[in-house]
Amino acid sequence: MTPGKKLEGLVAATITPMTPDGQIxxxxxxxxxxxxxxxxxxxxxxxxxxxxEGLSLSIQERxxxxxxxxxxxxxxxxxxxxHVGALSLPECQELARHAAAIGAGGIAVIAPFFFKPTNKDxxxxxxxxxxxxxxEVPFYYYHIPPLTGVKIRVEELLDxxxxxxxxxxxxxxxxxxxxxxxxxxxxxxxxxxxxxYGVDEQLLGALAIGANxxxxxxxxxxxxxxxxxxxxxxxxDLALAQKYQFLTGEFLNFVIKLGFGVAQTKAVMTFVSGIPxxxxxxxxxxxxxxxIVKAKAKLDSIVWPD
Numbered sequence: 640m641t642p643g644k645k646l647e648g649l650v651a652a653t654i655t656p657m658t659p660d661g662q663i664x665x666x667x668x669x670x671x672x673x674x675x676x677x678x679x680x681x682x683x684x685x686x687x688x689x690x691x692e693g694l695s696l697s698i699q700e701r702x703x704x705x706x707x708x709x710x711x712x713x714x715x716x717x718x719x720x721x722h723v724g725a726l727s728l729p730e731c732q733e734l735a736r737h738a739a740a741i742g743a744g745g746i747a748v749i750a751p752f753f754f755k756p757t758n759k760d761x762x763x764x765x766x767x768x769x770x771x772x773x774x775e776v777p778f779y780y781y782h783i784p785p786l787t788g789v790k791i792r793v794e795e796l797l798d799x800x801x802x803x804x805x806x807x808x809x810x811x812x813x814x815x816x817x818x819x820x821x822x823x824x825x826x827x828x829x830x831x832x833x834x835x836y837g838v839d840e841q842l843l844g845a846l847a848i849g850a851n852x853x854x855x856x857x858x859x860x861x862x863x864x865x866x867x868x869x870x871x872x873x874x875x876d877l878a879l880a881q882k883y884q885f886l887t888g889e890f891l892n893f894v895i896k897l898g899f900g901v902a903q904t905k906a907v908m909t910f911v912s913g914i915p916x917x918x919x920x921x922x923x924x925x926x927x928x929x930x931i932v933k934a935k936a937k938l939d940s941i942v943w944p945d
Contacts, residue, residue, distance in 0.1 A: 646718050646745065646777075646809070646833050648869065649862055650683040650854040651675055652690035654905055655704060657917035663700050665707045667914055672711045674912050679862030683718040683852075684708060685747065685811070689786065690856040692901060693722050694749075695920045698730055702737050709741050717744075720854075724749035724781060728765065732772040739773035746770075747779040747811055750789035759795050763803050770804045777808035783837065784814050794822040797832070811854050813837030817844055824849035839865075840891045843884040846872050856904045860911040861887060864943055879944060886941050893937045894930075902926045903934070910935050 656664040656671065675681045686708045687693035687701050696704070705721045712719050721743045723734035731748060738746045748769050756762035770778040784790045793810055800807050809832045812820050824834055827849075836845035839855040842865070858865055868883035894903060905916035906926035918925050 644717055645851075646683060646720070646835070647852040648683065649681050649852060649858045649865055650685050650718070650720065650835060651679070651681045651858045651862065652685045652688050652837075652854050652856045653708065654856070654859060654901075654908055654916050655687075655691045655693075655696065656915065657920065659917060661918060661920060663696070663704060664915070664917060665703060668704075668707045669711045670914055671912075672708070672715055674914060675859070675862065676715050678912070679858065679860070680866050681858050681862040682716050683720070684712065684716060685720045685722065685854045688722040688747070688749075688781065688811075688854075689783065689813075690859075690901060690904060691722070692920055692923070694725070695923075698725075698733065701734060705734075705738060705743065706741055709743060719743055720745040720747055720779065722747045722749065722781060723769065724751075726751050726753050728768055731769045735769050735772040735776075739776045743773075743776060745777040745779055745808065746773055747781045749781040749783060750787045750791075752787035752789060755787070755789050756791065759791055759798075762789065762791055762796065763800060767803050770806050774806065776806060778804055778806040779809050779811055779833075779835075780807075781811045782814060783811075792816075792819050794819050794826065797823060797826060801831070807832075809833030809835065809851070811835050811837050812845075812850075813854075815841060817841070817848060820845060820850065821848045840884075840888045843868065843872065843880055857887065857891070859904075859908050861890075867944070882944050886943060890938055890941060894934050897930050897933060903930055906931050907934055907938070911938070 656667045721738040725731045833851045836850040836853045839857040871879035902919040902923045903926045909916045
């Protein structure tokens with residue numbers, strides 16, 4: 640890892656490779672790291688999140704995956720962020736301590752989503768109890784209200800959070816509410832916080848209002864193209880950046896209509912990278928052969944700018 644380096648640019652939300660019988664497949668992670676770095680130019684990862692089926696894994700599996708990503712990423716990746724969120728506070732704390740002990744570059748926590756916090760103070764109290772178990776590790780809040788149902792605005796959450804959570808570094812913002820994101824960035828005048836956008840098909844809009852980068856599943860297999868979009872935006876060459884965003888959106892719009900989730904993401908990553916990602920864990924089920932054929936044909940048909 641690269642201590643002190645700001646987390647920005649693309650962060651791949653890692654997939655959890657599984658064997659055909661549904662066990663985590665640790666030996667392929669070395670190949671996975673090399674693929675991200677060498678083929679996609681992606682040097683940051685977010686492990687055990689939604690794309691990684693983190694909440695469907697056991698605590699021991701999550702620890703094993705975290706250890707393997709950090710081991711294989713040493714001297715290759717800039718940042719390994721470990722998602723340690725769970726429904727149980729003691730489990731979150733155990734995972735946070737473990738992440739700190741193995742040298743994670745940061746930890747992130749999703750809001751608990753069965754018994755939910757109903758206001759900012761309840762949510763911050765929960766997050767603080769987790770962050771305090773890893774007092775030297777940068778802490779990120781993973782905001783994903785479409786899945787958690789916790790709709791406390793991040794703008795509200797930020798007020799006073801640094802006093803409660805000294806290690807608070809920023810937000811993985813996986814929501815389409817760009818007004819909330821814009822208000823957060825507007826408040827972040829000193830640039831002390833990092834805002835990483837999590838809706839891949841809207842990344843260009845988030846960049847325009849000041850997002851530092853992005854965490855997403857498509858950067859596993861479209862990282863190279865998205866990096867070119869970031870470069871075009873920085874020039875600035877808005878027309879070229881739009882072209883990349885529109886083509887990414889064309890693919891995602893196509894597969895979403897077919898039914899697109901974690902299982903389908905695993906299938907796409909398998910046929911693009913050649914690395915076997917295996918099946919998802921129940922209650923998710925494998926992508927159909929029809930999906931794979933149509934998704935591959937669509938992706939192959941897209942002509943990216945030179």
